[in-house]
Structure formats: C-alpha cells, structure tokens
Amino acid sequence: MHRVLGDRRAILILIGPALLVYSLIMLVPMVWSLGYAFTKGNAINGFTGNGVANFERLLTDEAVHEALWFTLKYAVAVTAGQVVAGYLLALLYVFFLKKASALIRTLVFFPVILPTVAVGLLFKQMFQVAPQNGPVNALLEAVGLGSVDWFSDGGNAFWVLILMDVWRSMGFYAVLLFAGLVDIPDEVLESARLDGASGLQTIRHIVLPLSLPVLMSSLIFSINGTLKVFDSVVALTNGGPGNDTTPLTLYMFQTSFTYSDYGYGSAIALLLTVLSLVVSLVVFRLSRRDLTKG
C-alpha cells in the first residue's frame, strides 16, 4: 500500500479524474466569472470589454453597500444564534437529559431536514397579518399588544429571518457540539466535581476549553454558510420590503439574471468571494491560537 501511495503516477491516476472534474465544474467557472467581471453585456447581445468600470461601480453603488452591510449583520447574528443555541442544547442533552435525550435530539433536528422553501412558507404564515392573522399575531392580540405587520418593515423582517434560520439549523449545531461534549472524559468531570466545582464552574473551566476545537469548527461552518445565505431569504422575504433584507448573494443573482448585467453580477460575486476568504482566514488564524493558554 505504501509503495502504491509513494508512487507519484499512482497518486495522479487516483486523484486525476476527481481533480479534472473538480477543475472543470468548479475552478473553470470561477475563473470564467472573474473574466466576466471585466465585461458588460448579456447572453442575448454578447459581451464586450469594460475595463475596471464594474469595480468602480462597486465602490459607488449604494445598493451593494447596503447588501454588504446586511450580509455581515445577518452572518454575525445567525452565527451567534446558531452556535449559542446549539451549544446550550448540547449541554442540555449531555448534562441534563443524558440518556433520555434521543427523542428531544430528534425533534430539534427535524427542521434541518425540511426544505428551506417549506420553512419559509411556514414562517410567512406564522407571522402573517393579512388576509388573516397568523398564530404570532393572534397571540399578540390575545395578550392585548395588537398585531404587527412583520414584513412591511426591514427591521422586523430581519428578526423574523434570524429567528427562522436559527430555528432551522440549531438542531444541526446541537448534534455537532453534542459529539464534541460526549468526548470529554467522565473522569475529568468527576474530579472537578470532587474538587467542589459548581455546575457553572465546571462548564467555564472544564467543558468550554475541552470542547473549544469543535466549537471553532462550528463557527467556521456557520459563518461561511451564513455569508452565502440565499434560499431562506428568497423563500421568506425575497429581499423585501424594498431591498431591506437583500444580501449580496441575492443582489448578485438579481443583477446577473433579472437585470441581465452579467459583468457587474460577476464583480459582486468576486466581492463575496473575497469577503468569505477574509473571514475564513481570520477564523483560522484565531483557531490556531491555543486558547487554553490564555
């Protein structure tokens, strides 16, 4: 086996096909898209060179700035929500429910397997105000607060979106972090308890540092996923009201495919790629530091 894997040609044969397919369906379109960023035109009339005009437009286009700000805001809020809720659930499974957690785990995980569009429709109905009140507004009216038109205001729509995405994915992060928590040896926890550590102290000084690697992986997963959010926004608000909940991905999609401005759409895609790259690098750099050493 060692001889086979030591042979460069063998390695090439083994990974060659996969690398070729990967290059053709991933790298080539990426480079192609980069090329488009320097053009203007569309599929009907063909493309012509446009120099760096698309990039200059990125700097002055307010819609891009708003979309970028929304993307960052959304990514931070949902990542925090997903990971914190997931971690709390994992703690609940491991330290409170213990062996009986299987049913709760399954129930909380259930939204993860639902199609995003279905979840979007569900939340739309739950928060709707017309033609009739959804459950949320019915509840608000029952307690005398009056119904709210959740989707007519960018701020409210944002929070409904966050709530939906956290609800939809916290089960996944709970299971991921649960796997990290069950790996903590019982002996360590027991000795902490014998030393007189309270529940909170155990979590702060034993559980948190020992589950840090998996917590970091969750963060990287989450932030990269949320920066590229698309489906849940389209399903719930379609970027509205106005463009108040339009992330970069949706703006890129609209620019390229609705307004048929492929060149500028590619420039926005490049901005998104750079953003994901920078965030990933920062998270990687942070996670390389050994946090247990302060």
Add this chain to the structure above:
Amino acid sequence: MTTHLSRARNTRLAGLTAATSAVVLVASACGGGSGAAEGAKEFSYLSATENTTVRNALTTLSKNACKKENEAQSLKVETVPQASLDQKLQLLAGQDALPVQFAAGNAPALTNELNSSGKLADLEKELKALGAYEELEPAAISTIKALYNDKLAVLPYEYNIEGIFYNKKIFSDNGITTPATWDALKAAAQKLDKAGVQPFAASGQQGWPITRLVSGYLYRTLGPEAMKAVADGKANLTDPEYVKAAQEIADLGKKGYFGKSVGSIDYDTAMNTFLNGKAGMFYMGSWALASISNPEQNKIGAENVGFMPFPAVSGGKGSIDQYPSNIGLGVTLGAKSFDDKTGAWVTCIAKNYGSTVLEDQGAISGFKVNTEVKDSNEVTTQVRRTIGESKQNVLWFEALFSTKATTISNTSAPGLVTGSMSAQEFMKTVQDALASN
C-alpha cells in the same frame, strides 16, 4: 520496466480519457436545450404559469378550429413562473434555443432587446404575407407599436384597458356616485373607510397595482406624455410635480385605504377581497373580466361590478377618455423556427382566437371577433365599448422602464403606501435605477 511504465501510462490515459468523456457527456447534457430547431415538430409555447387565458384558448383551438394545423405541428405548452420568465428567456436566447412561441418577457425592454438582436420573427411582414394582418384590431396594433419601438413585436392575445372596477352595491348603500374627479374619489374612499368598508383592494406584493395609481395621477395632471418625458430624459421622477403624484398615493396608504398589510397581499388575495365584497374599489386591467364573469370566483355577481376610468384631476392636462392600454404579457414567435406550419397556426389563431377567448373566458383580445359573441354581462359590454371609444392611449408607470427599474419600482411600491418610504425617497430610488442603465 518499460512494460510497467507503458502500462501505467496506458492506465493513466484510460483514466483521463474516461474522466474527460464523462465531463463532456455531462456538459453536453447540460448544453442541449428543448428549444426549437428549424422546422420544429411541435408548436411549442412557453407561457407564464400565472396566465391561463392564452394557453386555455390555444388548447381549445387545437381541438376545434385549428385541428388541422395542430395535426401538422402539435401544440405543446410549457410554463414558467412569471418571476423567472426573463431569466429563462435570456438563457434560451443565449443558447439559440427559443421555443416557437413564447411569452416575451416582463418588460417591453427585454422584448425590444430580443427583437433588435434578430431573435424574433418579423410579425408584420409574416402576417401580411399570410393575409392575416387584417385580423388584428388597429387599436391593438398602435398600442403594441407605442410600447415596442414602433414594431409589431408581439401578438395581441390580450387587449386590455385599465381603470377602476367598483362595487355598485357598496357604492349605492353608502350613497356614493361614480367619482369623476380625484377629489371625489378621495371623498368616496373616506366615506367607505368610515363605514367600515376597505376602500381599495390592491396587491402590494405585485407592486404594480400601486404604481399604476401613481402614473394615473401623473397622466391626468401632466397629460398623456408624462411617462414618455421621463423615458426621454426630459423630466425626472424627482421633479416636484412627479413627487406630488407619489405623495397623493402615499396619503391614501397612510389613511389605511388599502387595508391591512398591503405589502403581503398577493394578486389573488386582492382580487378575492374585491370579488367577495370586502372592498369598494379595485384598480385593475380589463383582463379581470375573466374572473368577474366567473360566478364561482365572483361572489358579488357581475351585475354589481362597475367600471370607471381613472378620475380627472382638476386643472390637469389629461383627459378622462385617455386610457392606459396594454396587450398583457406579450406573446411572440421566434425567428428561427417560423416556417409554413407555424404560419398556418398563426393564421388560424388570427382568424379564430378573438371569438374563442371572448366566448369561453369573457376575455378581450386584439384579434377581431369574427363570430358574433354575446357578452356575458354588462360590465364586459361597457369595457368593450370603452375600448372602441378610447381616444388616446396613455402609458403606465413602468411601460418604458428597464427591467431593473421595473423590478425596483414594483418592490419599493409597498413601502410607499405603508409609509416606510417617503414619496421623495420612492421616486428617487426608481429614478436612480433608471439612471443606472
């Protein structure tokens, strides 16, 4: 050693070849379209999912009047949600795989682009050669030419005028006479609101039912050229007289005349609100007659529905007999696939469509009605008469906008009437979108 090496090389080559051919296969599978080749076997028609009128009428024709044409080239309907139509057309056009007949895009801008790149059949020439040009109503031809750079780029499968449908019973119960001026309209709305009736049903989710009111106020105050002046760059939407129009409509919203949460009301809900007697007025095109004539959908009865033009604004340059007219979602034919069999189909459609669609669905098209059809109700007769008497065509808000400005106008419209956007902000947003093209 040599054998070993060459075997390794052969294996490598075989692997690479296999991988390459797999990729080529995948690529070719993606690249092939279901579009029409020259001399298409099928009379393929790509329709917007939301529009059932045209495809139902064509299906009826394929079984009756156009049976022979259908045997030579059978009708095959494919649908795509209206919101994804433009994207689909662009991709199909890029691959040179447009169907024989298709909905020509959400805004005339895209249709004009397709036309100027030679993708559309020259309908005027073809129809004249087929002897079918005379089957088109002259009013419909002039509407099409006003929208599509003076070219007959689409067929008038629908011919609509727009105005305000109202509930006669609600009006008489509240002692309201048909308002002829904007002030009278506002007074009527106020009266209805006080009586606990929602004055207007409107779909904010669609957006355009709101912006149509803005353009209505504009062509009544500034005259029929109001929107053309913006398209030609002679006026800006941010000019005070334009902002004033947006402000008037925003005020209606502020008073709650569009009901609760207008932004989340979709097209069907707005229509049902009116047809269930829960709203007094409904700005809509005459295509709504299909729903009004359908007793299952219309619970207030067609005899209780009246139609009035957008009211006059005192001191305005526009006149009440000028109506916005359109041909619905334009349907056109591809240049590449237009052959004799397609020509036969088009001739048959031109001769029979007008009466079929009016008789079966109560809808008005821009084709002549060659077989006498009795109108199903009074409001249909009234609308047909109005079309006949209409003196001048006016343009709706987004008629000459780019796709981008149209989208932005429609998505920002709910904000205008819910108050999350001021009239000035709304007009500036749309003007910026216009300028960015």
